[in-house]
């Protein structure tokens with residue numbers, strides 16, 4: 001439980017019962033991500049403290065509700081923490097990521113032994129974990145779904161050049177997926193270990209402290225600018241700078257959100273006369289989750305390389321203190 005910013009407490013709780021039509025999963029692997037770290041640092045408007053947290057996980061089915069036939073006790077499973085209702089305006093019009101009822105069944109509490117998964121998630125966003133996929137890799141289903149959705153929305157054409165700003169876990173996943181689609185991905189970041197890691201993964205990993213990103217892009221593209229830029233740092237400064245990095249007619253995708261109430265400003269002439277398009281992908285659809293599942297199941301991505309270290313659940317406070325220093329990409333929590 002996150003009881004207040006930067007204070008995590010382990011608590012004993014009753015074993016959860018499977019919700020109607022749902023299952024309970026014994027967590028085998030949970031991952032940390034940027035949202036968890038932000039929540040740890042300053043709380044989250046949708047998660048009043050004390051709150052359970054953690055939302056990237058995989059495990060084994062511990063119990064099932066009456067009538068559940070798709071999964072049985074003992075099955076290894078991987079799922080995401082939400083599923084759309086399928087009935088609201090947005091669901092009926094192909095934008096399930098914006099489902100008005102998305103949060104009502106959101107699961108939190110992957111940093112625990114057991115987690116209850118509601119019917120809607122079981123029916124739409126839960127998969128049998130292939131036996132040759134580790135639990136830690138399977139726990140990438142949720143972050144990878146977000147990245148699949150982001151790239152689907154941007155729809156870059158093969159052969160185009162896309163700048164990915166920020167080389168945290170999400171930036172690296174974007175660059176890996178873009179590269180798979182035949183897109184030239186220029187991945188910018190500051191921390192030397194991450195620049196080196198991305199390079200080891202075969203990415204065009206560029207040290208953003210060497211010279212201004214705009215200069216590097218101008219040099220690489222003959223002053224034209226990249227076809228698209230994906231903002232993965234979540235800083236106001238980079239949001240505002242991103243439109244200057246793309247070519248005339250280019251697109252900017254704001255993947256990383258900003259704190260509530262943030263305001264950003266852009267040069268209107270740049271947007272209008274150069275026809276620069278701004279998009280801001282959010283969350284994912286069941287189709288994106290299936291694509292992410294297929295990527296994981298086919299061993300398409302070097303996911304283990306993104307895990308800096310592993311911790312047992314009783315050392316989770318230590319894990320978050322370390323994340324807070326910026327000295328780790330993603331940490332694996334194993335109950």
Ligand SMILES: [Zn+2]
Nearest residue numbers: 085088091099
């Ligand atoms: Zn809906």
